[in-house]
Amino acid sequence: xxxxxxxxxxxxxxxxxLLLFRLARQDIRHHLAQAVLLVVAIAAATAVLSLAFAxxxxxxxxxxxxxxxxxxxxxxxxxxxxxxxxLTSPADLAALEALNHAKGVAAHSGPYPxxxxxxxxxxxxxxxDLVTTVQVEGREPGVAAVDQPKxxxxxxxxxxxxxxxxxxxEVANLRLGQTITLNGHPVRVVGFAVTSAFGGFPGTSLIxxxxxxxxxxxxxxxxLSYISNLKLSDxxxxxxxxxxxAYGLKYSAPADATTPFLxxxxxxxxxxxxxxxxxxxxxxxxxxxxxxxALASVAVLVGGRLAEATRRVGxxxxxxxxxxxxxxxxxxxxxxxxxxxxxxxxLAGWRAAPFISKPEADLIGTPGxxxxxxxxxxxxxxxxxxxxxxxxxxxxxxxxxxSTVSALAxxxxxxxxxxxxxxxxxxLPLPALLGLRLVARRPRRAIFSAASIAVAVMxxxxxxxxxxxxxxxxxxxxxxxxxxxxxxxxxxQVLTAITxxxxxxxxxxxxxxxxxxxxxxRRASAVTLAVGATPQQVRAGLIMAQxxxxxxxxxxxxxxxxxxxxxxxxxxxxxxxxxxLVAAVLGTVxxxxxxxxxxxxxxxxxxxxxxxxxxxT
Amino acid sequence: xxxxxxVLVHAKGLRKDYGSGDGLVRALDMVDLDVNRGEAVAVMxxxxxxxxxxxxxxxxxxxxxxxxxxxxxxxIDELSERALAYLRRDEIGFVFQTFHLMDELTAQENVxxxxxVAGFSPNEARTRATALLEQVGLADRARHLPSMLSxxxxxxVAIARALVNDPGIVLxxxxxxxxxxxxxxxxxxxxxxxxxxxxxxxxxxxxERIATTxxxxxxxxxxxxxxxxxxxGGSRGDLSTFAEWEHLG
Numbered sequence: 051x052x053x054x055x056x057x058x059x060x061x062x063x064x065x066x067x068l069l070l071f072r073l074a075r076q077d078i079r080h081h082l083a084q085a086v087l088l089v090v091a092i093a094a095a096t097a098v099l100s101l102a103f104a105x106x107x108x109x110x111x112x113x114x115x116x117x118x119x120x121x122x123x124x125x126x127x128x129x130x131x132x133x134x135x136x137l138t139s140p141a142d143l144a145a146l147e148a149l150n151h152a153k154g155v156a157a158h159s160g161p162y163p164x165x166x167x168x169x170x171x172x173x174x175x176x177x178x179d180l181v182t183t184v185q186v187e188g189r190e191p192g193v194a195a196v197d198q199p200k201x202x203x204x205x206x207x208x209x210x211x212x213x214x215x216x217x218x219x220e221v222a223n224l225r226l227g228q229t230i231t232l233n234g235h236p237v238r239v240v241g242f243a244v245t246s247a248f249g250g251f252p253g254t255s256l257i258x259x260x261x262x263x264x265x266x267x268x269x270x271x272x273x274l275s276y277i278s279n280l281k282l283s284d285x286x287x288x289x290x291x292x293x294x295x296a297y298g299l300k301y302s303a304p305a306d307a308t309t310p311f312l313x314x315x316x317x318x319x320x321x322x323x324x325x326x327x328x329x330x331x332x333x334x335x336x337x338x339x340x341x342x343x344a345l346a347s348v349a350v351l352v353g354g355r356l357a358e359a360t361r362r363v364g365x366x367x368x369x370x371x372x373x374x375x376x377x378x379x380x381x382x383x384x385x386x387x388x389x390x391x392x393x394x395x396x397l398a399g400w401r402a403a404p405f406i407s408k409p410e411a412d413l414i415g416t417p418g419x420x421x422x423x424x425x426x427x428x429x430x431x432x433x434x435x436x437x438x439x440x441x442x443x444x445x446x447x448x449x450x451x452x453s454t455v456s457a458l459a460x461x462x463x464x465x466x467x468x469x470x471x472x473x474x475x476x477x478l479p480l481p482a483l484l485g486l487r488l489v490a491r492r493p494r495r496a497i498f499s500a501a502s503i504a505v506a507v508m509x510x511x512x513x514x515x516x517x518x519x520x521x522x523x524x525x526x527x528x529x530x531x532x533x534x535x536x537x538x539x540x541x542x543q544v545l546t547a548i549t550x551x552x553x554x555x556x557x558x559x560x561x562x563x564x565x566x567x568x569x570x571x572r573r574a575s576a577v578t579l580a581v582g583a584t585p586q587q588v589r590a591g592l593i594m595a596q597x598x599x600x601x602x603x604x605x606x607x608x609x610x611x612x613x614x615x616x617x618x619x620x621x622x623x624x625x626x627x628x629x630x631l632v633a634a635v636l637g638t639v640x641x642x643x644x645x646x647x648x649x650x651x652x653x654x655x656x657x658x659x660x661x662x663x664x665x666x667t
Numbered sequence: 668x669x670x671x672x673x674v675l676v677h678a679k680g681l682r683k684d685y686g687s688g689d690g691l692v693r694a695l696d697m698v699d700l701d702v703n704r705g706e707a708v709a710v711m712x713x714x715x716x717x718x719x720x721x722x723x724x725x726x727x728x729x730x731x732x733x734x735x736x737x738x739x740x741x742x743i744d745e746l747s748e749r750a751l752a753y754l755r756r757d758e759i760g761f762v763f764q765t766f767h768l769m770d771e772l773t774a775q776e777n778v779x780x781x782x783x784v785a786g787f788s789p790n791e792a793r794t795r796a797t798a799l800l801e802q803v804g805l806a807d808r809a810r811h812l813p814s815m816l817s818x819x820x821x822x823x824v825a826i827a828r829a830l831v832n833d834p835g836i837v838l839x840x841x842x843x844x845x846x847x848x849x850x851x852x853x854x855x856x857x858x859x860x861x862x863x864x865x866x867x868x869x870x871x872x873x874x875e876r877i878a879t880t881x882x883x884x885x886x887x888x889x890x891x892x893x894x895x896x897x898x899x900g901g902s903r904g905d906l907s908t909f910a911e912w913e914h915l916g
Binding site for chain 1: 719720723726728729730748749752753755756757761763767768769770771772776779780781783784785786789792812814828832
């Protein structure tokens with residue numbers, strides 16, 4: 051007896067699933083453009099999220115490739131010096147030489163003399179169009195056992211010929227064969243090279259010369275210090291860290307200690323990937339903002355579609371569909387689209403990752419395609435489903451609760467009434483009167499519009515603030531002599547891409563809201579035209595219905611953007627000029643008006659008589 | 668063109684087509700019509716005969732495909748959208764079968780809307796709306812939303828709205844079509860009173876009893892006038908007939 055009952059239940063479930071599938075497929079086919087827009091909105095958020103996650107897997111790749119190609123050291127040791135004069139004593143040098151033979155050291159190179167590595171100044175380099183201070187490391191012309199910089203162009207050093215670290219050479223615009231001066235001594239640039247023993251520009255402006263040339267550049271204000279490169283028998287992060295702790299200078303050491311200062315390869319790799327971590331932080335912040343915008347965008351879109359789907363809801367209920375089934379049809383379709391969006395976003399993020407994880411010029415190699423981990427997929431899919439669920443739930447419940455009779459009659463949802471807003475509107479010019487009354491009819495939509503504008507302006511203001519502050523902080527570093535930090539354009543590219551995504555998604559929300567408002571206001575617009583309003587006045591009213599929530603949204607976006615900059619700006623200081631902020635608000639309002647004017651014009655294209663007859667209920 | 672000051676509406680060879688090619692539908696075909704000031708004209712005919720289309724053209728809600736049409740001396744077929752809007756605002760009042768009231772506005776706010784659109788001050792618009800609601804017997808319902816009013820009361824609000832800018836003519840499209848008999852009688856009485864005070868009326872209906880309340884009855888079929896009868900006795904006398912019919916019915 052229970053077997054047939056179970057079979058019947060299973061049949062019912064299969065039947066419902068088939069019905070849901072058919073309804074969803076049919077609706078997507080009929081509203082393909084809206085479905086595509088919904089996928090785009092959610093995919094933008096998941097793409098940025100998966101991009102941020104994808105960077106996790108590639109941050110250390112280029113450093114390790116460079117390390118392998120240059121016999122990179124596991125530990126770089128720098129001689130101790132007098133904290134007041136910067137002079138390296140014979141005892142300091144002896145301590146460094148002793149470290150070359152410490153337990154656990156498998157190979158070493160150095161000590162090499164280096165000038166400009168301590169103290170506020172360094173040797174002055176002059177080229178055709180640049181004067182800046184640099185660091186010069188003295189090396190032997192032969193091949194070193196550890197840290198042999200990889201020459202990418204030209205040849206290795208020789209007397210009278212220097213090799214310039216590649217990232218510095220790029221920003222200093224140096225050419226092979228060019229003659230430069232170091233403290234007034236002319237030398238020829240014979241090569242460009244990379245190393246894993248030093249971070250690239252702007253942390254270091256490194257030039258390799260012969261040891262004799264390096265020693266010759268030392269001065270009282272610029273004393274020599276020494277560098278040793280150590281290869282350990284166990285290069286694991288744990289073993290290297292233990293070595294550094296055992297032999298390195300401790301903060302508690304006395305001022306006259308001769309212990310060398312040690313830097314592990316893990317610290318160097320971490321420093322080299324700093325720009326990626328900055329990008330990653332921007333991407334995670336961008337994900338949150340895009341997720342919020344997608345939520346508003348999809349909510350407005352789904353809410354607008356409910357108005358169109360009223361009759362279908364009535365038919366479904368009249369033929370025996372339960373409220374649960376009605377809600378399920380709404381949810382199923384949008385959850386399916388969210389899944390598609392998650393996959394599109396994952397794919398887009400995965401394909402875009404190599405572009406933004408391309409290493410700086412101080413490293414060689416390529417980051418390779420990032421791995422799509424289970425965590426990345428799960429988080430992206432979770433985000434997409436959460437956005438779809440949160441934005442569809444209210445319209446789905448509303449559809450489920452709709453009266454069958456009024457749904458069949460395709461009766462418009464009764465607008466809300468706000469006494470004070472209607473009272474206030476009476477005193478305003480006609481477009482503002484109409485706009486404010488439209489806002490009062492659908493406050494939820496107005497809130498979503500305002501929220502999406504606030505989020506977009508927040509992102510825009512944060513990007514402007516970071517743009518201004520990054521320029522201030524990095525573009526004029528002491529050693530770089532006015533050269534532009536190559537990290538700045540990269541960070542700004544990422545920021546610009548996120549900001550463009552935010553603005554595009556906000557624009558999409560405005561268009562969705564405008565379309566929904568125009569559709570919802572068809573009858574009100576027709577009646578207003580019938581009683582003597584001009585089409586221009588009604589069109590202006592529809593535009594005002596979008597501008598009214600956009601203005602407070604844009605104004606709210608200013609402090610939110612500054613707050614976001616303070617939180618996510620990594621300690622950067624400064625604000626964009628007030629003129630930029632005012633322009634951001636006014637520009638937003640103008641763009642909203644322009645975006646709304648198109649659906650408003652389309653909505654009022656039909657003759658008033660036709661609009662009135664269509665909307666007669 | 669008839670430029671007589673007594674002629675408010677003048678139509679000559681009026682035609683209205685919808686669609687094109689094989690799908691062309693001729694809703695109005697060579698219609699000639701004059702409506703004098705103070706006259707009540709009823710246009711009667713079955714559904715789809717073109718009577719509502721005629722009303723929409725007279726009211727400037729749509730444009731004719733051919734022919735001449737003037738209202739209050741202005742050629743509707745030649746006016747810009749903006750000028751048409753001004754004509755609707757100043758000269759024409761509409762009463763629709765489905766009322767077309769704004770659901771979120773009270774009776775008073777619905778009535779004052781055209782006055783605000785016409786540029787009257789909020790105070791003036793409120794004064795006019797209050798007086799008209801008083802006139803249509805709904806002073807005590809001024810703050811009610813349409814959903815709280817009966818069908819007859821809604822239509823009386825719609826009539827008050829049609830009158831708020833002192834129009835030259837009121838166009839009523841099946842004004843009693845959605846009402847029960849008692850409410851229909853109330854609405855017709857109101858229209859009859861307004862007509863007696865000199866208001867020009869064009870009423871479209873498919874109900875013969877309502878049509879006989881007018882000064883002139885025009886019958887339509889397939890987009891053309893097929894009969895025109897000048898009635899005697901005026902609207903007041905015929906309304907009592909309407910009431911008698913209802914009573915007998």
